Amino acid sequence: MPVGTVGSVKAVHVSELKEDIGAQIILGNTYHLYLRPGLDILQQAGGLHRFNSWNKPMLTDSGGFQVFSLTENRKLSEEGAEFQSHIDGSRHFFTPEKAVDIQRIIGADIMMAFDECTPGDADYDYAKKSLDLTERWLDRCLARFRETECPYGHRQALFPIVQGCVYPDLRRRAAENVAAKGADGNAIGGLAVGEPTEKMYEMVELVNEILPKDKPRYLMGVGKPENILEAIERGVDMFDCIMPTRNGRNGQIFTKQGVMNMRNERWKNDFSPIEEDGASFVDTLYSKAYLRHLINVNEILGLQIASIHNLAFYIWLVQEARKHIIAGDFSEWKPMILQNVTRRL
Amino acid sequence: MPVGTVGSVKAVHVSELKEDIGAQIILGNTYHLYLRPGLDILQQAGGLHRFNSWNKPMLTDSGGFQVFSLTENRKLSEEGAEFQSHIDGSRHFFTPEKAVDIQRIIGADIMMAFDECTPGDADYDYAKKSLDLTERWLDRCLARFRETECPYGHRQALFPIVQGCVYPDLRRRAAENVAAKGADGNAIGGLAVGEPTEKMYEMVELVNEILPKDKPRYLMGVGKPENILEAIERGVDMFDCIMPTRNGRNGQIFTKQGVMNMRNERWKNDFSPIEEDGASFVDTLYSKAYLRHLINVNEILGLQIASIHNLAFYIWLVQEARKHIIAGDFSEWKPMILQNVTRRL
Ligand SMILES: [Zn+2]
Ligand SMILES: [Zn+2]
Numbered sequence: 001m002p003v004g005t006v007g008s009v010k011a012v013h014v015s016e017l018k019e020d021i022g023a024q025i026i027l028g029n030t031y032h033l034y035l036r037p038g039l040d041i042l043q044q045a046g047g048l049h050r051f052n053s054w055n056k057p058m059l060t061d062s063g064g065f066q067v068f069s070l071t072e073n074r075k076l077s078e079e080g081a082e083f084q085s086h087i088d089g090s091r092h093f094f095t096p097e098k099a100v101d102i103q104r105i106i107g108a109d110i111m112m113a114f115d116e117c118t119p120g121d122a123d124y125d126y127a128k129k130s131l132d133l134t135e136r137w138l139d140r141c142l143a144r145f146r147e148t149e150c151p152y153g154h155r156q157a158l159f160p161i162v163q164g165c166v167y168p169d170l171r172r173r174a175a176e177n178v179a180a181k182g183a184d185g186n187a188i189g190g191l192a193v194g195e196p197t198e199k200m201y202e203m204v205e206l207v208n209e210i211l212p213k214d215k216p217r218y219l220m221g222v223g224k225p226e227n228i229l230e231a232i233e234r235g236v237d238m239f240d241c242i243m244p245t246r247n248g249r250n251g252q253i254f255t256k257q258g259v260m261n262m263r264n265e266r267w268k269n270d271f272s273p274i275e276e277d278g279a280s281f282v283d284t285l286y287s288k289a290y291l292r293h294l295i296n297v298n299e300i301l302g303l304q305i306a307s308i309h310n311l312a313f314y315i316w317l318v319q320e321a322r323k324h325i326i327a328g329d330f331s332e333w334k335p336m337i338l339q340n341v342t343r344r345l
Numbered sequence: 346m347p348v349g350t351v352g353s354v355k356a357v358h359v360s361e362l363k364e365d366i367g368a369q370i371i372l373g374n375t376y377h378l379y380l381r382p383g384l385d386i387l388q389q390a391g392g393l394h395r396f397n398s399w400n401k402p403m404l405t406d407s408g409g410f411q412v413f414s415l416t417e418n419r420k421l422s423e424e425g426a427e428f429q430s431h432i433d434g435s436r437h438f439f440t441p442e443k444a445v446d447i448q449r450i451i452g453a454d455i456m457m458a459f460d461e462c463t464p465g466d467a468d469y470d471y472a473k474k475s476l477d478l479t480e481r482w483l484d485r486c487l488a489r490f491r492e493t494e495c496p497y498g499h500r501q502a503l504f505p506i507v508q509g510c511v512y513p514d515l516r517r518r519a520a521e522n523v524a525a526k527g528a529d530g531n532a533i534g535g536l537a538v539g540e541p542t543e544k545m546y547e548m549v550e551l552v553n554e555i556l557p558k559d560k561p562r563y564l565m566g567v568g569k570p571e572n573i574l575e576a577i578e579r580g581v582d583m584f585d586c587i588m589p590t591r592n593g594r595n596g597q598i599f600t601k602q603g604v605m606n607m608r609n610e611r612w613k614n615d616f617s618p619i620e621e622d623g624a625s626f627v628d629t630l631y632s633k634a635y636l637r638h639l640i641n642v643n644e645i646l647g648l649q650i651a652s653i654h655n656l657a658f659y660i661w662l663v664q665e666a667r668k669h670i671i672a673g674d675f676s677e678w679k680p681m682i683l684q685n686v687t688r689r690l
Contacts (some may be wrong), residue, residue: 050616
C-alpha cells in the first residue's frame with residue numbers, strides 16, 4: 001500500500017498510481033487528515049475518495065500511531081489520548097469512539113482500531129498494561145463501529161490490531177482476542193518499532209498461527225523488501241510503508257538488481273536507463289545520470305521519478321511473490337530474489 | 346516555451362510536456378546547465394536532448410541574463426563577464442565565444458547570442474554604450490558560430506538579440522543591425538525588466554517593423570497572458586516565461602475564466618473541477634478544493650498539478666491566438682479573451 005499521508009501519495013498522480021504503478025489500495029493518515037483539510041471539508045467532499053479522486057480501495061490508520069509519536073505533546077488516559085497539533089499547537093482528544101467516527105467521515109474502505117502502539121523496547125509490565133488498554137479500546141471501537149455506518153453508503157471494514165510487544169505470551173493472548181472478534185481482516189501492529197528484526201519475524205510467525213488464514217493479515221508499517229518477503233513467507237497479506245516514497249525522495253532506488261544511492265558519484269555519467277526491465281515508464285524514459293543530476297540539484301522531477309520507480313518496484317515485488325506462492329516455489333525463489341534486490345550497487 | 350532551467354521543467358515529466366501539455370519547444374538555461382550537471386556530463390550524454398529525454402526542439406539562452414543578475418558577483422569587460430557561481434562561489438569567465446561553445450555542447454536547436462541585458466531604467470548613455478558592446482559581442486558570437494558546428498551532427502541556429510532599452514533610436518539601430526545578419530530567427534531582449542508596460546509594447550512594435558517577418562521573432566522572458574497577446578498582435582512568434590510554472594507553484598492558476606489564487610479560503614470547499622473545459626487531464630481529475638488543500642499543506646502533487654495546468658493553459662492560449670490570426674479575427678477576439686483570462690476569481 002503506497003502511503004498517502006495527507007490525502008496524496010507524495011509526488012505521484014492518482015492516474016500514475018493506478019495505471020503506471022498498479023496500486024490496488026492506498027493508505028491515508030487519520031491524524032494528518034483530521035488536522036488538514038479537516039473533517040468539515042472531507043464530509044462536504046463526500047469522503048476522501050471523492051476528495052482526492054482515488055476511486056479504488058483505501059485504508060486509514062486510527063491516528064493512534066501518530067498521536068503517540070508526539071511523545072512530548074500528548075497525555076494518555078483510560079478514556080483516550082489528548083494531544084497538541086504539530087501544526088498550530090491546538091489541543092485535541094482522540095478516543096476509540098472518536099477514531100471510528102473520524103474514519104467513518106474519511107470514508108476509507110478499511111478502518112483501523114484505535115490502539116496503543118507499544119514501543120519495541122517496553123518491559124513486560126508496561127507491555128502487558130498497554131495490551132490490556134488496547135483490548136479495552138478495541139471493544140469500544142467495535143461497539144462504536146456496530147452502532148454507526150458509512151455516511152456515504154458504501155461498506156467499511158474495521159481491522160483490529162494485535163499488540164503485545166516482543167513477548168510471546170502477550171502476542172498469543174492478543175492474537176486470540178483479535179481472532180475471536182471475527183473481523184473482515186486483522187492487523188499486526190507494534191512491530192518494526194525498534195525491536196530486533198529476528199524478534200519481529202518470530203512475533204509475526206506466532207501471531208499468524210492464530211489469526212484466521214482466510215482473512216487478510218496486515219503487517220503495519222513494514223518495511224524493507226527483505227522484511228516484506230520474510231513476512232509473506234510467514235503468512236502476511238498486506239503491508240504499508242513510506243520507505244519506497246521517502247527513501248526515493250532521498251535518492252535511494254530499489255531495483256531487481258539491487259539498491260542504488262543516486263547521490264553517489266558513480267552514477268554521474270551512467271547514461272543507461274534507470275532500470276532496463278523496470279516496472280514503470282520512468283525506468284526507460286530517464287537515465288541514471290539524469291536522475292542523479294535531478295536529485296543532486298533538488299529538482300522536483302527527481303522526487304517524482306524516484307517515487308514512481310520505487311512504488312512500481314514494490315508492487316512488482318509483491319506480485320512476483322504472489323506468483324511464486326501460486327506456483328508453489330516461493331521458498332526457492334525467495335533467497336534468490338533477496339540476494340539480487342538487497343545487493344548494494 | 347516552458348522553461349526547463351536545470352534541464353527539467355520543474356514538476357513536469359517530459360511525457361506530460363509532450364502529450365498532455367502539447368509543448369513544441371522548451372528552454373534550458375546555459376548558466377545553470379554549465380554549473381550543473383556541467384559540460385563534461387552533457388557532452389558525454391550526447392547533449393541535453395539525450396540527457397533529459399526531450400526529443401523535440403530546445404532553445405538555450407546565452408547565460409548572459411543570469412550572469413548579469415549576479416550583480417554583486419560579476420565583473421563586466423570588453424572581453425566578457427567574470428562571475429562567481431551562486432552554488433560554490435567558484436570563479437568563471439563567459440565570453441561571446443565561450444557562450445557559443447557551451448551552447449554547442451548543450452546541443453540546443455536554437456542558441457542565443459551573448460549580450461548585455463540593459464536594465465529597464467538605464468539612462469541613454471548607459472543604454473547606448475551597452476548596445477555598442479552587445480553589437481560587438483554579436484559579431485564575435487557569429488564568427489564563432491560560423492567556424493564551429495554541432496558536435497552531435499544536427500543543425501543549430503543562432504538568434505541575435507535586439508537591445509536598446511526604451512530608446513526608440515537605439516532600438517531601431519539595434520533591429521537594423523540584427524536584421525542585417527540574416528539569422529534563422531531574431532530575438533527581442535531587455536524588455537519586461539522594469540520598464541513601463543506601455544514602453545515595452547512600443548519597443549516591440551518598433552522593432553518588429555524592422556525585423557524580417559518571415560523569420561521567427563522571439564520576445565524573451567515575457568510574460569503575463571495580456572503581455573503575450575499584445576506582443577502577438579505586434580508580430581511576436583515566440584515566448585518563454587517562468588510565470589506559468591513559478592506562479593503555479595505559488596498557487597496562482599490561470600484559466601479561461603480568470604485567475605485563481607489557490608491559497609484563498611474561497612476554494613476550500615469548492616469541489617468543482619479545477620477547470621471544467623481545461624486543457625489538461627489534471628483539470629477534471631482534481632477539484633479546486635483538493636488543489637487548494639495540496640498547496641496549503643505543501644504537498645508536491647500540488648506543484649505538479651499547478652504546473653501542468655498553467656503550462657497547458659498557456660499553450661492553449663497561444664494556439665487559440667494562432668487560430669484567430671488565421672481566421673482573420675484576432676483583433677476582435679483579443680479584447681474578449683483578455684477580459685476573461687485577466688479576471689480575478
Ligand atoms: Zn515502514
Ligand atoms: Zn517571464
